[in-house]
Structure formats: structure tokens, C-alpha cells
Amino acid sequence: MRTLFPMALIAVASTPATAQDAQAPLTAASPDGSIVLTIAIDNDQRPTWSLSRKGKLLVAPSKLGFIMTDRIALQRGFAIESVERAKGDTRWEQPWGERRFVRDHHEELLVRFRQNQDWGGHRMNVRFRLFDDGVGFRYELPEQPGLTTAKIADEITEFDIVPKGTAWWITGGEWNRYEQFYQKTAIDAVSTAHTPITMRLEDGTHLAFHEAALVDYAGMWFKRIEGQKFRATLSPSSRGPRVVRDLPFDTPWRTIRIADDAAGLVESDLELNLNEPNKLGDVSWFKPMKYIGIWWGMIRGDWSWAEGPQHGATTERTKRYIDFAAKHGFGGVLVEGWNKGWNGNWFGHGDEFSFTEATPDFDLKAVTDYARKRGVQLIGHHETGGNIAVYEAQLEEAMKLYGRLGVGTVKTGYVADAGGIIAPGDTLGTTRMEWHDGQRQVQHHLKVVETAAKYHVAVNPHEPVKDTGLRRTYPNWVAREGARGMEYNAWGAFANGPDHEPTLVYTRMLSGPMDFTPGVLSLEGANHAPLASTRAKQLGLYLALYSPIQMAADFIENLEKYPRELDFIKVAPADWSDSRLIAGAVGDYAIFARKDRNSADWYVGGVNDATARTLTLTFDFLDPGKAYTATIYKDGEGATYLTEARHRIAYETIKVKKGDSYKLWLAPGGGAAMRLASAK
Structure with a gap:
């Protein structure tokens, strides 16, 4: 407590x-x-x-x-x-x-x-x-x-x-x-x-x-x-x-x-x-974590949510992702498209979704049993297509099922136009259309969070109502989307511009944690479309855009191609005892220093816009009298998001102490990440 x-x-x-x-x-x-x-x-x-x-x-x-x-x-x-x-x-x-x-x-x-x-x-x-x-x-x-x-x-x-x-x-x-x-x-x-x-x-x-x-x-x-x-x-x-x-x-x-x-x-x-204190009591059943998922291939179009030969959420593929998570210390595996209802036109409709019945090629119990044995959680998924009438009718049983199977977190979704929420009507069998952030939808999100809490399930809504600090009152409301996320990078070259993330830090992120889904180390969307990012920036996102659940979004085969970068993602915490912006300007760049809640280590890093710049970072935040080994991941010489040089990354290891300074060059569309490990 x-x-x-x-x-x-x-x-x-x-x-x-x-x-x-x-x-x-x-x-x-x-x-x-x-x-x-x-x-x-x-x-x-x-x-x-x-x-x-x-x-x-x-x-x-x-x-x-x-x-x-x-x-x-x-x-x-x-x-x-x-x-x-x-x-x-x-x-x-x-x-x-x-x-x-x-x-x-x-x-x-x-x-x-x-x-x-x-x-x-x-x-x-x-x-x-x-x-x-x-x-x-x-x-x-x-x-x-x-x-x-x-x-x-x-x-x-x-x-x-x-x-x-x-x-x-x-x-x-x-x-x-x-x-x-x-x-x-x-x-x-x-x-x-x-x-x-x-x-x-x-x-x-x-x-x-x-x-x-x-x-x-x-x-x-x-x-x-x-x-x-x-x-x-x-x-x-x-x-x-x-x-x-x-x-x-x-x-x-x-x-x-x-x-x-x-x-x-x-x-x-x-x-x-300005929010009320925790109403849920002991929420130690939720553990901040990094996760991977059967997701990036679906966003890119390699796999499908709908059943068929390209179906992404199969038992076999999920077990392979669970094995990768267990090997590399990821806490969860997100599986989208596991349930019935995806075969038709679900966008803005959602009338065929079942939240308790799996597709024929996905054995929910077998998968969750396998995950439990490997020390990994399945992250559930409830896409509604904006149809909260259908979802609310199944909500209790859906959360009860997840609670029984040990699915500790659920990603919910409300893919619909702004005024396209289908809500229960005033009389049985009727419906109403509501705005995604109107009073009825605000009521709905809290109903989901409270129901999930009964079964020790944390909630991460996409296409949500904006965050207003309610995570203090309901600490199982762990993250939200609520902005233009990584998924857009799957759909076209430089789909999110280089200044997008340095702007999110000072706008959307002021409301609360975001499930941005960083970690596309290959820097490629569909048809090899390039991201407006260097590889170092993908690491810097873990420090710039806070969430207690952080995804490594790329295919597991791509993550394995970059073992040094994967090492940083594995060790970077998702929970902090302190966070400070040590350098930044709205829309231009943002460099944070964050202290691990479970050790004396600090992490430093962040993101840059399209303008190359050199910053002098001062380690005034470090504990006095301690020596730290800084493992640094930074943009390589000549790196830029505009060409294949976006893949250039440099590594450095130095000793630092409180009061030391470090000159950091940030490439156009670049970033950096550092682990400052305290000497034992």
C-alpha cells in the first residue's frame, strides 16, 4: 500500500x-x-x-x-x-x-x-x-x-x-x-x-x-x-x-x-x-515493463487482423514471440487480432467483435499457460471499432477472462471518427452516436478501468479520451495513445516529421504517459519507407516519451540484428524515482535525466528535430561523491535522417561524476541515450 x-x-x-x-x-x-x-x-x-x-x-x-x-x-x-x-x-x-x-x-x-x-x-x-x-x-x-x-x-x-x-x-x-x-x-x-x-x-x-x-x-x-x-x-x-x-x-x-x-x-x-488520491489501494500487481508484440507486421500490412493465410495472431507465432521475450527479459507480448470479429468492415462499426472467443488458429489458454511458464505476460487487446454498446455488454466477462488467465494488461481501441462512437441508447435495442471525448465516452472509459481493476488488469486505451491525471486516482490506467504515434511511420516515408517527437514532449506528454511504441531499429516502414529518425533517436525515445509500459515495436528478427541497441532497450527502466529535463526547447529538442527507481543508476537521453546541434550537458543531477560509468549511444559522424546515414550510430564509454560536462552532437532527426551505472 x-x-x-x-x-x-x-x-x-x-x-x-x-x-x-x-x-x-x-x-x-x-x-x-x-x-x-x-x-x-x-x-x-x-x-x-x-x-x-x-x-x-x-x-x-x-x-x-x-x-x-x-x-x-x-x-x-x-x-x-x-x-x-x-x-x-x-x-x-x-x-x-x-x-x-x-x-x-x-x-x-x-x-x-x-x-x-x-x-x-x-x-x-x-x-x-x-x-x-x-x-x-x-x-x-x-x-x-x-x-x-x-x-x-x-x-x-x-x-x-x-x-x-x-x-x-x-x-x-x-x-x-x-x-x-x-x-x-x-x-x-x-x-x-x-x-x-x-x-x-x-x-x-x-x-x-x-x-x-x-x-x-x-x-x-x-x-x-x-x-x-x-x-x-x-x-x-x-x-x-x-x-x-x-x-x-x-x-x-x-x-x-x-x-x-x-x-x-x-x-x-x-x-x-488536482486529482483525488488512489482509490484502488494496493496495486502492486501491476509492474512497469517493456514489451514486444505481434503488431508492427500488421500495421505495415505484412500480416492481417482478419482470419486467413496472413493472420498475424496465431498460436505458433505468439509462442515464438514469448520465447524471444523470455530470452531478453521483456515482461509482455501484445497480441492483436486474436479474437473473433475482424473479418468484416469493423472500422467505426465493431458490431461483430467477441471479447471472449478466439479465432480457430489461436488457443488463448494454451498461449497464456505457455507465457506463464516462461515468466511472461500476454498483453490483451480489445478493439471496439468505436462500438461501446457491444463492448460494455461483454465487458465484465471479458475482464474476468483476462483476470483468470493472468493477462495483466489490456490495450483497448476505439478506431472511429471523432463523432463515431456507438453507445447504448435510452431504450433497449437502440443506439446513439457520440463524440469520442463527450460525456458518454468519458463515462465509458472509467467504467472500463474500474471493471478491469476488479480483476487486476491494467488498461492502455488507444484512440482514447485525453489524459487528465486520473492515473493518480486509478493507477491501473497506465498509459494511453492520444496522439500521432509510431504507427504512422509504417505508412509512408517520413510520415512523422523529425520535429514531431520533440513537440510531443511539450504538448501531449504534459497530460500523461503515452504508448508511442518506439524501438523500430530497422528504421523502415512498409515497402522500405524510411523513418524521420536515426537509430540513436529510437533509443532516445525511451527517455523522451514516458510510459510505464514501453514497447520495442520492431519485428523480433530486426531487434536481434542490433544487439547493442537491444541491450539498451532491455536494461532501460520503465519506472523512475526522479525525472528532469536538462536541455530542451519546445518543438526543437528534449534531453532528460531520469533515475532508476530500483537502483542508483541514471539514464540520460532524448530527441532532436531537423536541425543539427551540439549541446553541453552538465551532470549536476548525479549523487555527490559517486563515480558512474556512462555507456553512450549517439549519432554517428555525418548521420542524418534524410539518407541511409540515418543508420550511423556511435558508442562510447566514459567515467563521469557530479559536475562533469559532456558535449553531445545531435544529428538532424537524431537523438541519444546513455546509461550512467553507479559503481558498486
Whole structure:
């Protein structure tokens, strides 16, 4: 059982607002005083919030509230009824993660607003938490007369950003979900974006807008209204209202990470701290691991998910992959296409899938028995084709089967257009079409995670709803896809450009672990299509893109061709006690230092864009008084992703200690990886 370590008690003070001071602005500051929040009622009796940092206005007065489908909006006619202030300083332990311990140090302001009777007389509370590296706030609608069920058409949550700057973002609400290239534009050129959306202001300040604890609510898109004023807009629903909730309830937190530089942005734990503690108790049954899989050949088209002569998931092939995993210390083998339902047009349909019946050429029990004897787990697969009506009807039995057979992790999938989720209807036998990140799909993902936890199964959804830190509350929610992953490299030359992964570090990865599936050491997709990567970059991905389950995605025959690179993949941990970005710039490059949770070893590495560069890395993070042997994998002389020189890799072994520095050359599309082994 992971435990909570209190460092300071939370102090709470409640202050009623008198008639005289009800409209007076309220302020609260972060623990270090650098971030100051102001709450006010404007001339139209609308609640507003604004934010400054180090004396500079970041967010100008911005409105708060809701548009409802069945009543007057919760927007005007408000006064501040009362205020509560609190503070917290605790330290909690992650069962797995980028770092073992997380500090939650914040100041809190709870503001209770009440509408006058002319506008409905409703109550609306807003809770703000200010950290030294950002702010989060959420609405809390309490029980109240005349409002038992909230039918929310949209939010009126505004973010009026003052300084000019640059934004990195993907479009919200498009058919391909989150699987897009990130655009780099001026802030005032953004349209509607998914979150996280990252910004670098002209003075170098970094911001990232996102949300935390997305539970039973619609996902938030970040919509520009005019200039640099944005508003939260919610993913649609087939029911009309985008959210329907009985009172009392809390919304997700709307979050802003704020830092002086890229490292401060990446190392923030703001969203994790805004989620509830672990609800599952002891989750030691999940072990972070590396895995291989019957997958890359299917993505490339060499094998098929459907039954027939090219079927990928056969008993014979799976046992061969299990043997490879056992020989090289991989914890799992992913098998896709093992179950019935793949033979027809399953994309966006999924009506024929069975999650308990195997194809004739795949013996599920024999395979799991064989894996168990070899000390390997089968990683299960549940592709739904976006049909959650079919999946939910089988969910309990499917997870029970995996639990009984020792399948400890399942990769789920929702391959469908953005608005193509088939959900159970209001009456038996009917269905509804929902958005992939609408309230109904958010409910579904949590149902899957909770059901899986009953049978000690961890969940890794692809085509998911974005991560909002819920892995803290449900630690069996171990990773997600939710971005343009390695699979695109199977479908065309340079399908993911060289700056794609250095952008993911500062955008998608701010939300949580990603199952990117690195480790294509052959650097080839279908028909020998080249990757926009050097071989050293494939190793650097294991440090740049965090996940507690990391794949070596290439064919096992290709992995064996590169024994030195395979050695690094085998030893690199999937669980860390500390993680730091030691060099990086948004969209350009990212070099991390991460410390193994189970030893004194450190690992250093990361990825580069299309521009060759030389970095000076300083080993200030090492433990003082210790000597380390650094085994280095780096781009060879003249390497570039553009030619066959992408295969050039160099190796070096040196001794280092705290305070030493190292000059590292990164090729176009390159990267590096190092293991710093502590002397015994």
C-alpha cells in the first residue's frame, strides 16, 4: 500500500461577504507570492477572474459561468456570498511514475456566488488552487432549491491572454481525434484546439492550458473568440445538452501550468495534484515493463487482423514471440487480432467483435499457460471499432477472462471518427452516436478501468479520451495513445516529421504517459519507407516519451540484428524515482535525466528535430561523491535522417561524476541515450 506523508496541516477559514464588501475584488496568491489571482464582479454582475505573475498581467478579467439548455444562464446577476481560504503542503508517493514522490503545495480560495432572484437565485461555487507553477479552478454546484439536474449547453469559462506569443496546438473536434501534427502559430491564430495547448510568451514565460480530473463530464476544447481571448467549449452530445449531471457535483479542473522555461513546464505535477488520491489501494500487481508484440507486421500490412493465410495472431507465432521475450527479459507480448470479429468492415462499426472467443488458429489458454511458464505476460487487446454498446455488454466477462488467465494488461481501441462512437441508447435495442471525448465516452472509459481493476488488469486505451491525471486516482490506467504515434511511420516515408517527437514532449506528454511504441531499429516502414529518425533517436525515445509500459515495436528478427541497441532497450527502466529535463526547447529538442527507481543508476537521453546541434550537458543531477560509468549511444559522424546515414550510430564509454560536462552532437532527426551505472 502506498502511503501519504503529510508535511503540514490544511488550515481553513470561512468569511461571509457583507453587503458592503460583496462586490469588492478578492485576491489570493501562490505560496511563493509570484502568482496572484483576482476575483471580481463586473458592472453587469458577472463573476470574473484574472491572473498576474511577477507583477505582469497574464490573464485579463475573464468571465465565469454556464449556458444551460432549460433555464437562464448562470452568468449574470451574481454577488459574492462567502469565501473560504485554505492551504496545503503534503507529499505523496506514486506507485509508478516519472518520479516517486510528488509535493502538493498550494493556496486555496473557494468563492461562493449567488444570483439574485431576478436571474434565478442559483448558487455557484468556484474553487481555485494556486501553486508556484500554475493554477487550477473548478465549478462546484451545490444542492439547491429549483435546480436538481444541470443540463449544460456549454461553459462561459474565459481565458483572456494578455502577452503576445507562440502556440503549439492541434485542432479540436476533427475526425482524426488527437492524431494530428501540431501546428506552430501566433496565439491569435489559433482556432479551436484540444488541450494541452502550449504557449511561449515573448518574455520567455511558458504556459500550458489543460484540464484535470475529467470524470462524468465532456472534454474541454480551447476555442478562440477574438484576439487572444479563449473560451472553454465542451465536446458535443447526442442528447442536446453537452453535460447532464444531478447536483451536487464538481466539474473538472481548468488548469494553467506557468513556468520560466520549458523545463519548469515539463516537470510540473499540477494536474496530478488536482486529482483525488488512489482509490484502488494496493496495486502492486501491476509492474512497469517493456514489451514486444505481434503488431508492427500488421500495421505495415505484412500480416492481417482478419482470419486467413496472413493472420498475424496465431498460436505458433505468439509462442515464438514469448520465447524471444523470455530470452531478453521483456515482461509482455501484445497480441492483436486474436479474437473473433475482424473479418468484416469493423472500422467505426465493431458490431461483430467477441471479447471472449478466439479465432480457430489461436488457443488463448494454451498461449497464456505457455507465457506463464516462461515468466511472461500476454498483453490483451480489445478493439471496439468505436462500438461501446457491444463492448460494455461483454465487458465484465471479458475482464474476468483476462483476470483468470493472468493477462495483466489490456490495450483497448476505439478506431472511429471523432463523432463515431456507438453507445447504448435510452431504450433497449437502440443506439446513439457520440463524440469520442463527450460525456458518454468519458463515462465509458472509467467504467472500463474500474471493471478491469476488479480483476487486476491494467488498461492502455488507444484512440482514447485525453489524459487528465486520473492515473493518480486509478493507477491501473497506465498509459494511453492520444496522439500521432509510431504507427504512422509504417505508412509512408517520413510520415512523422523529425520535429514531431520533440513537440510531443511539450504538448501531449504534459497530460500523461503515452504508448508511442518506439524501438523500430530497422528504421523502415512498409515497402522500405524510411523513418524521420536515426537509430540513436529510437533509443532516445525511451527517455523522451514516458510510459510505464514501453514497447520495442520492431519485428523480433530486426531487434536481434542490433544487439547493442537491444541491450539498451532491455536494461532501460520503465519506472523512475526522479525525472528532469536538462536541455530542451519546445518543438526543437528534449534531453532528460531520469533515475532508476530500483537502483542508483541514471539514464540520460532524448530527441532532436531537423536541425543539427551540439549541446553541453552538465551532470549536476548525479549523487555527490559517486563515480558512474556512462555507456553512450549517439549519432554517428555525418548521420542524418534524410539518407541511409540515418543508420550511423556511435558508442562510447566514459567515467563521469557530479559536475562533469559532456558535449553531445545531435544529428538532424537524431537523438541519444546513455546509461550512467553507479559503481558498486
